Amino acid sequence: MASDIVRNPNALAEALAETSRxxxxxxxALLPVPEGAEARVVEAxxxxxxxxxxxxxxxxxxxxxxxxxxxxxCAARVAAAVEMLHAYSLVxxxxxxxxxxDLRRGMPSCHKQxxxxxxxxxxxxxxxxxxxxxxxxxxxxxxxxRCELVLALAHASGARGMVGGQMIDMxxxxxxxxxxxxxxxxxxxxxxxxxxSAEAGAxxxxxxxxxxxxxxxxxxxxxGAFQIYDDVLDETASAEELGKTAGKDAxxxxxxxxxxxxxxxxxxxxxxxxxxxxxxxxxxxxxxALLQELARFTVTRKS
Amino acid sequence: MASDIVRNPNALAEALAETSRxxxxxxxALLPVPEGAEARVVEAxxxxxxxxxxxxxxxxxxxxxxxxxxxxxCAARVAAAVEMLHAYSLVxxxxxxxxxxDLRRGMPSCHKQxxxxxxxxxxxxxxxxxxxxxxxxxxxxxxxxRCELVLALAHASGARGMVGGQMIDMxxxxxxxxxxxxxxxxxxxxxxxxxxSAEAGAxxxxxxxxxxxxxxxxxxxxxGAFQIYDDVLDETASAEELGKTAGKDAxxxxxxxxxxxxxxxxxxxxxxxxxxxxxxxxxxxxxxALLQELARFTVTRKS
Numbered sequence: 001m002a003s004d005i006v007r008n009p010n011a012l013a014e015a016l017a018e019t020s021r022x023x024x025x026x027x028x029a030l031l032p033v034p035e036g037a038e039a040r041v042v043e044a045x046x047x048x049x050x051x052x053x054x055x056x057x058x059x060x061x062x063x064x065x066x067x068x069x070x071x072x073x074c075a076a077r078v079a080a081a082v083e084m085l086h087a088y089s090l091v092x093x094x095x096x097x098x099x100x101x102d103l104r105r106g107m108p109s110c111h112k113q114x115x116x117x118x119x120x121x122x123x124x125x126x127x128x129x130x131x132x133x134x135x136x137x138x139x140x141x142x143x144x145x146r147c148e149l150v151l152a153l154a155h156a157s158g159a160r161g162m163v164g165g166q167m168i169d170m171x172x173x174x175x176x177x178x179x180x181x182x183x184x185x186x187x188x189x190x191x192x193x194x195x196x197s198a199e200a201g202a203x204x205x206x207x208x209x210x211x212x213x214x215x216x217x218x219x220x221x222x223x224g225a226f227q228i229y230d231d232v233l234d235e236t237a238s239a240e241e242l243g244k245t246a247g248k249d250a251x252x253x254x255x256x257x258x259x260x261x262x263x264x265x266x267x268x269x270x271x272x273x274x275x276x277x278x279x280x281x282x283x284x285x286x287x288x289a290l291l292q293e294l295a296r297f298t299v300t301r302k303s
Numbered sequence: 304m305a306s307d308i309v310r311n312p313n314a315l316a317e318a319l320a321e322t323s324r325x326x327x328x329x330x331x332a333l334l335p336v337p338e339g340a341e342a343r344v345v346e347a348x349x350x351x352x353x354x355x356x357x358x359x360x361x362x363x364x365x366x367x368x369x370x371x372x373x374x375x376x377c378a379a380r381v382a383a384a385v386e387m388l389h390a391y392s393l394v395x396x397x398x399x400x401x402x403x404x405d406l407r408r409g410m411p412s413c414h415k416q417x418x419x420x421x422x423x424x425x426x427x428x429x430x431x432x433x434x435x436x437x438x439x440x441x442x443x444x445x446x447x448x449r450c451e452l453v454l455a456l457a458h459a460s461g462a463r464g465m466v467g468g469q470m471i472d473m474x475x476x477x478x479x480x481x482x483x484x485x486x487x488x489x490x491x492x493x494x495x496x497x498x499x500s501a502e503a504g505a506x507x508x509x510x511x512x513x514x515x516x517x518x519x520x521x522x523x524x525x526x527g528a529f530q531i532y533d534d535v536l537d538e539t540a541s542a543e544e545l546g547k548t549a550g551k552d553a554x555x556x557x558x559x560x561x562x563x564x565x566x567x568x569x570x571x572x573x574x575x576x577x578x579x580x581x582x583x584x585x586x587x588x589x590x591x592a593l594l595q596e597l598a599r600f601t602v603t604r605k606s
Contacts (some may be wrong), residue, residue: 124466
């Protein structure tokens with residue numbers, strides 16, 4: 001797969017770092033701090049989203065967009081919107097009433113750094129701003145494409161997507177889920193947004209239906225690999241490597257693929273999905289090489 | 304004003320009831336309960352939004368839409384989206400970390416009826432669904448108008464609108480705000496969404512710039528009258544009439560116009576704003592009569 005194609009072994013790391021720079025500059029510009037007491041909620045939004053995440057979702061948007069030669073500023077705005085939506089979900093997931101997590105990427109989570117009310121509001125406003133950025137004319141796409149982005153993001157993140165997955169996750173604590181049930185939970189909770197990130201570039205690029213199909217399939221299997229490997233890391237990595245509490249899923253009795261398949265089988269399943277994901281991009285040739293490399297990286301990373 | 308024009312003294316009450324029926328049928332159709340454990344979050348969304356509210360925001364959408372002869376189903380969908388956005392804000396405002404309110408319209412608030420995690424997720428998903436409905440093709444407007452609605456709603460509800468106002472409100476507890484500071488807080492916290500509701504009909508109807516200007520001014524002053532009169536009711540009405548804890552703002556040391564102006568002056572100010580609001584609609588003649596009547600009702604209601 002990609003390792004045959006990418007000559008520079010650091011190409012992915014460099015591309016991820018470059019995406020981080022571009023997207024963080026966009027986020028900084030898209031979230032100016034206003035005058036007045038409402039500044040506090042914007043500071044909390046900035047804290048939550050400008051925190052040195054891996055920017056995998058942003059990278060997916062930017063890289064699939066370049067497959068279709070989309071304007072780079074346009075892609076960066078959509079990438080920033082996805083990172084805002086993702087950050088909102090993390091801020092709300094970390095709340096005491098939800099996963100009650102004090103740490104996020106090695107730093108105090110938003111409600112610890114600010115307070116619960118501010119964190120609730122910051123999450124709310126990050127979601128709002130994500131949809132706003134997609135719909136803005138500055139997003140250089142025509143109104144049809146902008147509406148399609150709003151719809152696709154809403155579908156990926158609402159009650160039948162990410163929030164639905166989070167609800168199932170909360171409702172299943174302490175229950176024993178089957179493999180298919182866990183797969184569905186994970187597809188909703190994290191898979192849909194990862195798939196959206198890949199598809200966004202195709203929407204912006206007015207990709208053909210077959211191209212859309214392959215990109216969606218890549219995003220779906222990449223998302224599956226990512227989540228299963230997250231479960232693996234939760235079992236095997238240290239808190240220092242993860243930047244968050246390790247072994248927490250098991251301690252909370254949360255259903256993971258590791259609990260169903262065992263560590264080795266779960267790892268093998270994640271690797272298979274990553275390989276499949278990369279395979280869907282063969283038809284894009286050299287231009288898809290970094291996306292293929294990302295799939296491989298997803299199941300070899302340390303955090 | 305409107306009382307000269309509306310012959311049937313029950314016309315407003317009947318029109319409000321008819322809007323409620325139409326919008327609740329839309330909400331019911333737009334929020335089908337899925338199979339699986341994620342059903343719980345949709346049940347909480349339905350509980351929060353299908354609760355017999357006054358539907359003033361929905362009425363504003365439907366009535367301004369009829370000024371411009373907009374398709375009624377189209378207007379009803381946008382009205383339903385505004386009610387979802389409003390319901391999300393109430394669900395999150397009622398949370399223990401925010402206003403900590405156990406009652407909403409005489410019923411247990413969402414986190415009391417379900418639980419905190421479910422209420423956070425239901426609010427999140429109501430916001431998502433509101434933007435989704437605006438962007439959907441079923442909303443019978445062209446993509447430009449749908450994008451414009453998404454943008455206007457995001458502007459009204461994000462960190463520089465409703466959420467910003469809520470942040471100022473939280474940050475000001477126990478502090479003494481001046482009249483202008485309270486006016487700004489209330490304009491952000493509740494005024495912007497009321498103004499959006501009025502403008503949505505004009506956006507759908509592709510109203511001319513002068514018409515947009517008058518509708519926006521009507522919405523702005525109606526929103527001001529509404530919020531100041533809410534402060535008056537919080538002082539004077541009983542919990543039974545309000546369906547929520549009475550006298551709570553004063554007890555929490557929240558800044559209200561009543562605390563700055565005194566009860567009589569605050570009432571007079573609300574009435575003046577309502578009169579001004581009605582005045583902006585003179586050019587629409589008989590078709591604007593119910594909207595004028597709504598302005599008068601806003602400052603005479605009991606709850």
